[in-house]
Amino acid sequence: MxxxxxxxxxxxxxxxxxxxxxxxxxxxxxxxxxxxxxxxxxxxxxxxxxxxxxxxxxxxxxxxxxxxxxxxxxxxxxxxxxxxxxxxxxxxxxxxxxxxxxxxxxxxxxxxxxxxxxxxxxxxxxxxxxxxxxxxxxxxxxxxxxxxxxxxxxxxIAVNPSSAYQMLTLFEELKPGDWFIQNGGNSQVGRSAIQIGKKLGLNSISIVRNRDNLKELVDELTGLGATKVITEEENASKEFGKTIAEWTNGKPIKLALNCVGGDNCTNMVRKLGQDGTLVTYGGMSMKPVTIPTTMFIFKNITAKGFWVSANIKRIPGSRENTIKAVQKMMEDGDLVDxxxxxxxxxxxxxxxxxxxxxxxxxxxxxxxxxxxxxx
Amino acid sequence: MxxxxxxxxxxxxxxxxxxxxxxxxxxxxxxxxxxxxxxxxxxxxxxxxxxxxxxxxxxxxxxxxxxxxxxxxxxxxxxxxxxxxxxxxxxxxxxxxxxxxxxxxxxxxxxxxxxxxxxxxxxxxxxxxxxxxxxxxxxxxxxxxxxxxxxxxxxxIAVNPSSAYQMLTLFEELKPGDWFIQNGGNSQVGRSAIQIGKKLGLNSISIVRNRDNLKELVDELTGLGATKVITEEENASKEFGKTIAEWTNGKPIKLALNCVGGDNCTNMVRKLGQDGTLVTYGGMSMKPVTIPTTMFIFKNITAKGFWVSANIKRIPGSRENTIKAVQKMMEDGDLVDxxxxxxxxxxxxxxxxxxxxxxxxxxxxxxxxxxxxxx
Known part of the structure; x- marks a missing residue:
């Protein structure tokens, strides 16, 4: 050279x-x-x-x-x-x-x-x-x-918090006091959903994997605004449905966000109330989304997918609107770094x-x- | 006495x-x-x-x-x-x-x-x-x-043909020439869907179980108006996707009707085109509905359930309208006994x-x- x-x-x-x-x-x-x-x-x-x-x-x-x-x-x-x-x-x-x-x-x-x-x-x-x-x-x-x-x-801002914001606002008309549930609660999208959900007045249940320092993670996510944080084992337990019903005071959980798939997702879907929606945006377990037939027929749940890239194209202006809304939450300190x-x-x-x-x-x-x- | x-x-x-x-x-x-x-x-x-x-x-x-x-x-x-x-x-x-x-x-x-x-x-x-x-x-x-x-x-009239009619008309705006796919093609609902679909100008692919007298069944369903009848084995074969793409001339399959669940349903969902809808109304295999994550995220498919009893209550007048439409098809000989x-x-x-x-x-x-x- x-x-x-x-x-x-x-x-x-x-x-x-x-x-x-x-x-x-x-x-x-x-x-x-x-x-x-x-x-x-x-x-x-x-x-x-x-x-x-x-x-x-x-x-x-x-x-x-x-x-x-x-x-x-x-x-x-x-x-x-x-x-x-x-x-x-x-x-x-x-x-x-x-x-x-x-x-x-x-x-x-x-x-x-x-x-x-x-x-x-x-x-x-x-x-x-x-x-x-x-x-x-x-x-x-x-x-x-x-x-x-x-x-x-x-x-x-454009991928993770925008995905969380769009998933919480585009699929169900959630009102303050409503509940949503998600797996991968400590993922980047999960953390954004917790905080954005709190800002929107929503209650959240986040499912995380059990770990040695579970309490630390639970405290951290609760600190971000998570209403409840549960483990995959709790999510899998049939009895735990009663605990959740007590938390929600019988109010139906309207939305479930899934980035895991497999049994984790199946057990999460079971927590959805009548007419609820499951939104899948990832598949970290590499296992498919499996939903009992009765959830479709008798609980009338809807399962959809979310891909922020496609959504931008599908809904003109959605990227700008989403980013402005998320940016405002960041400015106000509602969405921490x-x-x-x-x-x-x-x-x-x-x-x-x-x-x-x-x-x-x-x-x-x-x-x-x-x-x-x-x- | x-x-x-x-x-x-x-x-x-x-x-x-x-x-x-x-x-x-x-x-x-x-x-x-x-x-x-x-x-x-x-x-x-x-x-x-x-x-x-x-x-x-x-x-x-x-x-x-x-x-x-x-x-x-x-x-x-x-x-x-x-x-x-x-x-x-x-x-x-x-x-x-x-x-x-x-x-x-x-x-x-x-x-x-x-x-x-x-x-x-x-x-x-x-x-x-x-x-x-x-x-x-x-x-x-x-x-x-x-x-x-x-x-x-x-x-x-109120259960089987009404279910078929509502599933073909309420979930996707199907136009003449459009395709749908269904499993349980020889069930009562399946036979109704074939005939109602034909009357609506739709092309259909019906999945049936293999059997000794398969040709007889295929001939019967084709006689009712089925465009194509395939076996579960063909539905399960990856190569068969190409055959279907030839049949549809690359036109996306917009709707899939599921009364089976399990692998049969998973393989059927794979045949859906971009933005397609899966409607589950039964679970004869006793296995859940399993859908690859990518179908949700990248193909943007929607999975919903159908229950005629709930639908009657949800959509006022739907029972009367449906029964009138189905009755007309029966009168005209489009829907045989x-x-x-x-x-x-x-x-x-x-x-x-x-x-x-x-x-x-x-x-x-x-x-x-x-x-x-x-x-």
């Missing part, structure tokens, strides 16, 4: 985050075939003009999360996938990983009306390819985020450094919510 | 079906505790005035079927049950068996405006207690049936004879549609 003096190196920190240099050396995490992320992802650089034209907006990534669906997408087992196309100087068709993230505006074209340098934005839609240091985007593909919440909150693990990297770092930051985040993604944070 | 001369015996045939005698000796099949029908059912007599008053209508039963739900009700495993109350001269609370049947009007009270002697009626609601020779009913509890269809058709097995008995027969007719019908109820027919 040709060595160039520091001042002219396009990856130099002092130039890349301003519009002084003619171009910015953007790093993108891309893949040309489906497989395990540690095997198929690579980091490449490409030049971006530092002065965007027309409706273009030049962005630098602030933070982007590793969501399970991002991994599934790269594995090729996710129905929604970005188009693989020849881009970024590659000879074969490639796509960029990641769907969610927060960006700051570095510069705008002369036809951009709603954004200015320094603004925060998130992608308006999925398959944006957020795992990168910089990107040139049309203004229309971006949604402005007010800086009233933390960067990490803004970077992760999720515990996140930051994997820092400079926006001017080398391809290898960016690659390593993402691989570290990917490797730890089962240990907690991972973010790659650019500085 | 005191012997009375023939002419004065209230059970005498010559008097019971007219209003000359002061009273009619009605036989009712009743039970005072839940259990197997052959153990808990008994036949008792009671006197009915042969001249009804006010809004009362005196009826003689023409025919009543043995439906599986009637048996489940007597077994105590059916959520909708008639109230057990002290009646018919019994010292303990009792209920009368049966929910469906056709009656003829013997006489009407002076405030009855819509019915006259000789008219046919069916109960407007469930838990009428149809297993009896005669009954005195309020006019408001009855629905008049025009004599444009056979007595057996009229006696069995189901094969039924008649168990004849005289309306003036002894308690024991009536009891025997019902017990014979009950004992044979797994061999085909059984009717007790009064003459």
């Amino acid at each position: 040709l060595r160039v003096p520091f001042a002219f190196h396009p990856m130099s920190r002092s130039f890349s985050s301003s519009a002084i240099a003619n171009s910015i050396r953007a790093k993108v995490m891309l893949y040309s075939q489906y497989g395990q992320p540690d095997q198929v992802l690579r980091c490449v650089s490409h030049e971006l003009p530092s002065s965007p034209k027309g409706k273009e907006v030049l962005l630098q990534t602030i933070a982007c999360p590793i969501n399970p669906s991002d991994i599934n997408q790269i594995q090729g087992v996710y129905p929604s996938r970005p188009e693989l196309k020849v881009q970024y100087g590659q000879s074969e068709p490639v796509a960029v990983g990641g769907n969610e993230g927060l960006f700051k505006v570095l510069a705008v074209g002369d036809q951009v009306s709603g954004l200015k340098e320094g603004d925060w934005v998130i992608p308006s839609n999925v398959n944006f390819g957020t795992w990168r240091s910089h990107v040139l985007s049309e203004e229309s593909a971006l949604m402005k985020m007010e800086k009233t919440i933390s960067a990490n909150q803004a970077a992760t 999720v515990k996140m693990y930051e994997n820092p990297v400079s926006a001017d770092a080398s391809e290898d450094q960016v690659y390593q930051a993402f691989q570290k985040a990917l490797a730890n993604s089962n240990k907690g919510k991972q973010l790659v944070v650019f500085s | 005191l012997r009375v001369p023939f002419a004065f015996h209230p059970m005498s045939r010559s008097f019971s079906s007219s209003a000359i005698a002061n009273s009619i000796r009605a036989k009712v099949m009743l039970y005072s505790q839940y259990g197997q029908p052959d153990q808990v059912l008994r036949c008792v007599s009671h006197e009915l005035p042969s001249s009804p008053k006010g809004k009362e209508v005196l009826l003689q039963t023409i025919a009543c079927p043995i439906n599986p739900s009637d048996i489940n009700q007597i077994q105590g495993v059916y959520p909708s049950r008639p109230e057990l109350k002290v009646q018919y001269g019994q010292s303990e609370p009792v209920a009368v068996g049966g929910n469906e049947g056709l009656f003829k009007v013997l006489a009407v009270g002076d405030q009855v405006s819509g019915l006259k002697e000789g008219d046919w009626v069916i109960p407007s609601n469930v838990n009428f207690g149809t297993w009896r020779s005669h009954v005195l009913s309020e006019e408001s509890a009855l629905m008049k049936m025009e004599k444009t269809i056979s007595a057996n058709q009229a006696a069995t 189901v094969k039924m097995y008649e168990n004849p008995v005289s309306a003036d027969a002894s308690e024991d004879q009536v009891y025997q007719a019902f017990q014979k019908a009950l004992a044979n109820s797994n061999k085909g549609k059984q009717l007790v027919v009064f003459s």
Whole structure:
């Protein structure tokens, strides 16, 4: 590689985050075939003009999360996938990983009306390819985020808390005092549902796996606003139905949120009241959703699925409305920061450094919510 | 028992079906505790005035079927049950068996405006207690049936064909050329769905169990209007999906009707297209409804239940509208007579004879549609 003096190196920190240099050396995490992320992802650089034209907006990534669906997408087992196309100087068709993230505006074209340098934005839609240091985007593909919440909150608002909010508001007309039940109560969506539910005046029962430090988890979730937290074993016990009936004072549980499947879900469905709805948004047990026939015929329950990506397309405006509502709850302190693990990297770092930051985040993604944070 | 001369015996045939005698000796099949029908059912007599008053209508039963739900009700495993109350001269609370049947009007009270002697009626609601020779009913509890269809058709119109009609019309807006799939294709509801579907311009795929005389059954169902009839083994085969895609020319299957459950149902759900609906109305395999998580999340299928009894109450007027539509199809020859097995008995027969007719019908109820027919 040709060595160039520091001042002219396009990856130099002092130039890349301003519009002084003619171009910015953007790093993108891309893949040309489906497989395990540690095997198929690579980091490449490409030049971006530092002065965007027309409706273009030049962005630098602030933070982007590793969501399970991002991994599934790269594995090729996710129905929604970005188009693989020849881009970024590659000879074969490639796509960029990641769907969610927060960006700051570095510069705008002369036809951009709603954004200015320094603004925060998130992608308006999925398959944006957020795992990168910089990107040139049309203004229309971006949604402005007010800086009233933390960067990490803004970077992760579109998937987990938005899913929780939509599931609690779109399937049943829940009124204050109504009950819902969920499994995976300590998942990111589960924690959001507890807090959003509390804000909406709802009572919740969250099912979690038994563990050594169960009391700690129960206290934590109760602290977030969970009305009741129960174990899978309690959920499985026939007698426990009576306890729940005492808690709810006989009021029917109207909604159940399922991200587990299998027996856990079956036992949860049994807690639903007449005409209740089961919403499935995940299947962590890798087992199908199994529902007794009598629940359908005599209890008239409805079982539906939820996929935030599809929902955005199905209901125009739903993403914006949801994000505004969730953001308000975050501003008001009703939705506390999720515990996140930051994997820092400079926006001017080398391809290898960016690659390593993402691989570290990917490797730890089962240990907690991972973010790659650019500085 | 005191012997009375023939002419004065209230059970005498010559008097019971007219209003000359002061009273009619009605036989009712009743039970005072839940259990197997052959153990808990008994036949008792009671006197009915042969001249009804006010809004009362005196009826003689023409025919009543043995439906599986009637048996489940007597077994105590059916959520909708008639109230057990002290009646018919019994010292303990009792209920009368049966929910469906056709009656003829013997006489009407002076405030009855819509019915006259000789008219046919069916109960407007469930838990009428149809297993009896005669009954005195309020006019408001009855629905008049025009004599444009056979007595057996009229006696069995409210449950099986009405269920098929409602399931094909209330869950998805199916248009001519659309496809639905069902298991239990040779059940009474299945045969009705095939014919009603054909009349509505729908294409159908019916799943049946393999058997020695499969071709005979396939020919029969195809003769009724089934577009395709497949076996459970074909339904279970992954490759068969391609065959179905060829049949439908890639058109998504919008609706699946399930009365089986278990793997049969799971494999059927896999044939549903994007946004399709699974309706469960029975569980003959005694296994639950099992649906892959991905079908909910990525195919956005909805799983619901159907229970004709509950549906009648939920949608006012639905029973009348449904019966009129089905009756029209029967009149037009679009819905042919189901094969039924008649168990004849005289309306003036002894308690024991009536009891025997019902017990014979009950004992044979797994061999085909059984009717007790009064003459």
